[in-house]
Amino acid sequence: xxxxxxxxxxxxxxxxxxxxxxxxxxxxxxxxxxxxxxxxxxxxxxxxxxxxxxxxxxxxxxxxxxxxxxxxxxxxxxxxxxxxxxxxxxxxxxxxxxxxxxxxxxxxxxxxxxxxxxxxxxxxxxxxxxxxxxxxxxxxxxxxxxxxxxxxxxxxxxxxxxxxxxxxxxxxxxxxxxxxxxxxxxxxxxxxxxxxxxxxxxxxxxxxxxxxxxxxxxxxxxxxxxxxxxxxxxxxxxxxxxxxxxxxxxxxxxxxxxxxxxxxxxxxxxxxxxxxxxxxxxxxxxxxxxxxxxxxxxxxxxxxxxxxxxxxxxxxxxxxxxxxxxxxxxxxxxxxxxxxxxxxxxxxxxxxxxxxxxxxxxxxxxxxxxxxxxxxxxxxxxxxxxxxxxxxxxxxxxxxxxxxxxxxxxxxxxxxxxx
Amino acid sequence: xxxxxxxxxxxxxxxxxxxxxxxxxxxxxxxxxxxxxxxxxxxxxxxxxxxxxxxxxxxxxxxxxxxxxxxxxxxxxxxxxxxxxxxxxxxxxxxxxxxxxxxxxxxxxxxxxxxxxxxxxxxxxxxxxxxxxxxxxxxxxxxxxxxxxxxxxxxxxxxxxxxxxxxxxxxxxxxxxxxxxxxxxxxxxxxxxxxxxxxxxxxxxxxxxxxxxxxxxxxxxxxxxxxxxxxxxxxxxxxxxxxxxxxxxxxxxxxxxxxxxxxxxxxxxxxxxxxxxxxxxxxxxxxxxxxxxxxxxxxxxxxxxxxxxxxxxxxxxxxxxxxxxxxxxxxxxxxxxxxxxxxxxxxxxxxxxxxxxxxxxxxxxxxxxxxxxxxxxxxxxxxxxxxxxxxxxxxxx
Numbered sequence: 128x129x130x131x132x133x134x135x136x137x138x139x140x141x142x143x144x145x146x147x148x149x150x151x152x153x154x155x156x157x158x159x160x161x162x163x164x165x166x167x168x169x170x171x172x173x174x175x176x177x178x179x180x181x182x183x184x185x186x187x188x189x190x191x192x193x194x195x196x197x198x199x200x201x202x203x204x205x206x207x208x209x210x211x212x213x214x215x216x217x218x219x220x221x222x223x224x225x226x227x228x229x230x231x232x233x234x235x236x237x238x239x240x241x242x243x244x245x246x247x248x249x250x251x252x253x254x255x256x257x258x259x260x261x262x263x264x265x266x267x268x269x270x271x272x273x274x275x276x277x278x279x280x281x282x283x284x285x286x287x288x289x290x291x292x293x294x295x296x297x298x299x300x301x302x303x304x305x306x307x308x309x310x311x312x313x314x315x316x317x318x319x320x321x322x323x324x325x326x327x328x329x330x331x332x333x334x335x336x337x338x339x340x341x342x343x344x345x346x347x348x349x350x351x352x353x354x355x356x357x358x359x360x361x362x363x364x365x366x367x368x369x370x371x372x373x374x375x376x377x378x379x380x381x382x383x384x385x386x387x388x389x390x391x392x393x394x395x396x397x398x399x400x401x402x403x404x405x406x407x408x409x410x411x412x413x414x415x416x417x418x419x420x421x422x423x424x425x426x427x428x429x430x431x432x433x434x435x436x437x438x439x440x441x442x443x444x445x446x447x448x449x450x451x452x453x454x455x456x457x458x459x460x461x462x463x464x465x466x467x468x469x470x471x472x473x474x475x476x477x478x479x480x481x482x483x484x485x486x487x488x489x490x491x492x493x494x495x496x497x498x499x500x501x502x503x504x505x506x507x508x509x510x511x512x513x514x515x516x517x518x519x520x521x522x523x524x525x526x527x528x529x530x531x532x533x534x535x536x537x538x539x540x541x542x543x544x545x546x
Numbered sequence: 547x548x549x550x551x552x553x554x555x556x557x558x559x560x561x562x563x564x565x566x567x568x569x570x571x572x573x574x575x576x577x578x579x580x581x582x583x584x585x586x587x588x589x590x591x592x593x594x595x596x597x598x599x600x601x602x603x604x605x606x607x608x609x610x611x612x613x614x615x616x617x618x619x620x621x622x623x624x625x626x627x628x629x630x631x632x633x634x635x636x637x638x639x640x641x642x643x644x645x646x647x648x649x650x651x652x653x654x655x656x657x658x659x660x661x662x663x664x665x666x667x668x669x670x671x672x673x674x675x676x677x678x679x680x681x682x683x684x685x686x687x688x689x690x691x692x693x694x695x696x697x698x699x700x701x702x703x704x705x706x707x708x709x710x711x712x713x714x715x716x717x718x719x720x721x722x723x724x725x726x727x728x729x730x731x732x733x734x735x736x737x738x739x740x741x742x743x744x745x746x747x748x749x750x751x752x753x754x755x756x757x758x759x760x761x762x763x764x765x766x767x768x769x770x771x772x773x774x775x776x777x778x779x780x781x782x783x784x785x786x787x788x789x790x791x792x793x794x795x796x797x798x799x800x801x802x803x804x805x806x807x808x809x810x811x812x813x814x815x816x817x818x819x820x821x822x823x824x825x826x827x828x829x830x831x832x833x834x835x836x837x838x839x840x841x842x843x844x845x846x847x848x849x850x851x852x853x854x855x856x857x858x859x860x861x862x863x864x865x866x867x868x869x870x871x872x873x874x875x876x877x878x879x880x881x882x883x884x885x886x887x888x889x890x891x892x893x894x895x896x897x898x899x900x901x902x903x904x905x906x907x908x909x910x911x912x913x914x915x916x917x918x919x920x921x922x923x924x925x926x927x928x929x930x931x932x933x934x935x936x937x938x939x940x941x942x943x
Contacts, residue, residue, distance in 0.1 A: 133766070136765050136766060136767065137765075137766070137767045137768065139761070139765060139846050140761040140765040140766070140767035140770070141767065142757075143757035143758055143760060143761035143765075143846065144757070144758045144761045144762070144773065146754050146757075146758070147754040147755060147757075147758035147817050147821060148758070148773070150754060150810070150813060150814050150817060151780060151814050151817055151818060153814070154788070154792070154810060154811055154814030154815070155780055155783060155788060155814055155815070156780070157791075158787075158788045158791035158792050158795070159783065159787065159788070159791075161791035161794075161795070162787060162788075162790060162791050165790065165791060165794065170794075175793075175794045175797050175798065176797070177798065330676060331676065331680055333673075334672075334673050334676040334677060334680075337673050339673070339677065345677060345680075345681070347925070347926055347929055348680075348681060348684055348685060349680060349684065350925070350933075351684055351685075351688065351922065351925075352684060354871060354875075354921055354922070354925045354932070355688075355875075355918045355921055355922060356874065356875040356877070356892075356893055356914075356917045356918055356921060357875060357877055357893075358877055358893040358896045358897055358914070358917065359691065359896065359913075359914030359915075359917050359918045360687065360914075360918075362896065362900055362910055362911070362914055363687045363688075363690060363691040363911070363914060364687060366690070366694065366907055366910075366911070367686075367687060367690060372702065372703060372706040373706065374576075374690060374706060374707065377706045377707050378572060378575065378707065381575060381581075381582065381707060382581075382582065382583060382584060383582065383583065421683070421684075429933065450661060450662075452661070452662035452665045453662065453665045453666055453668075453669045454665055475782075478782055478784075479784070481784075482784030482785070482786050482787075484785070484786045484878055485877045485878055488881075489877075489897070501784070501786040504786055504787070504789065504790065505786075505789075508789070508790050508793075509882075514790055514793075514794060517790045518790050518791070521786065521787040521789075521790060522787075524784070524786065524787055525787050528782075528783075528784070532779070532782065
């Protein structure tokens, strides 16, 4: 009896979870495996269109012979890589047409021309020409002849399903000259974006945790950048920072702080000399990181504030009795209480910033030294149209991500053990 | 010790005053005033003198008169002698000074002798500074976005610093950018598409997530722990690595440029967090209610619709709002999957608009206002629900 109850429970559970599990599997897990598959293939954007036989029909009249006409078909295989098998061709003509030179591959029955062209290798091209004569010697209307489109059909392999693999994509990705630079840029972007957002999160959380007039309003305002659509924010920042008529540059010029406008999003380096040391600051990258911090510190703020509000008041009261200074209270009580939240936040934000695409894409498009790994996926896959390369970069991202996750869960596991 | 504390106090409060006046000057410049310099040296001297004078006078004058006297002196010197500026600017300065002097009002010579007094002052001013600084830094882009959408191309080019809106003009001229984007750029259609996609995602996600979350929260089955841990791991997986395979598969299936395609992807990407948030809440519902229902021979469908859903309306609404926001703001997939202007969502439409260098910026900003306002409105109105959603599902972003 008990057994059957447990069985029904199991069954119900599977029925309830199956739709969700299936959808997540199809859209999230399957693509990750598909990525591995594609990354070992030489696929370009145009190849994922299934190859088709194509014909361009050109009608030419023959001089001095108005009753004859030449129809030229420029036949080609649309794919540069794949062959098409058993190509068949069909076109029809006005009734009173007679064919003059019938190709051995074709049949002309009831004013329609049917041909079997056999197999077309990749890049195949042929000029197929037919000459027609009208039976009653009347003039030929070129337009009506042109308006009928030939039909072509053929079988082809889906390039994604064949079993030819190559390591070329990974070779290109990993041994590209800029790969180290790419990794470094991604690392800078991720690391400073994460640390910055956490630092500002701590400051703002500490601030809102005091009592002051308009505190709830302040809490809402602080979350605005996080909840507003990235597209709107990115373009607003772009206008704000625009070197020609952006507000920031105009303000700085107005107060004579700078003499020439700074192109904050379009300049790769800026030279700064401090105490005789010359530094090259990556200007556009710094700006993009600033945007990142601006947009994501609210999340850290929210987390840390929730933790701060859970700290028992007695701790601070006891510290007051002992005559602790505000700084001592912050470093000895507050900070130790929020380290757990910070460490989790750090890992989460690190992973998400590492994969952040939209922000950089909208602000700079990856120009002026802001090309990160996710931007590279897009550029390889869609700008250079090399899907295989794009996939290979994605795989590099996944591998690095898995390494992060491994450490993350080991850290988390340790923490659970300690408590 | 006392002199050191006094000097530190004066410096900190002076810097705070400089900061306040500078922000006010920036805002005034943006209203079309021609202010060419912050006059930091003069501000510094004034601030320092006011801070010291405040301590020196102490309680001999009632603090309200003291504040008014200080403010008036400052406004007189700053607004009339040094630079000639309109009256509204000076009223603003007066109010700022009044605010400042009441803030320093609680410090006295006696108080400065106390232990840690400089640290207390530093903390107080840092908090004040932080509140104003972050409000300014966060609200300024939104303010700019809003104002720019009401300007004309020429006005923007002639004086990029003039943020004032001319309310005397015709309403038609004032809202011209909005009329244009709705008429010429078909924004009405994009709003509709975005709404359909976002609301559709919310509905489908809830339909899938509620039963699954119930199963994870309540039922015992093989693979339950695996499922609940993998939910979180899957949620950490980034959209950018899904893009290429989904693009190829969707191209071959003909799902690109379709609302259905977007719905499938959005639902799948929000499902893990929805399940995670809901199952946490379901676990907090007392089991006894369901046990009674089982005795009444209610099926699992009955239990979910008659007991679980009515009891977890707060959690469900916070999940719904959160999912709506993700779907409304989503950009990456709409960029990849939509290239036909007929099926654009709002975000994609704005990006498309900006791709044309000829597009006047006020149209771009009007579009941004249109996409931002609904989200901000929902956020402010349902803040309580959304904040709990954000905290629970906060990994996303």
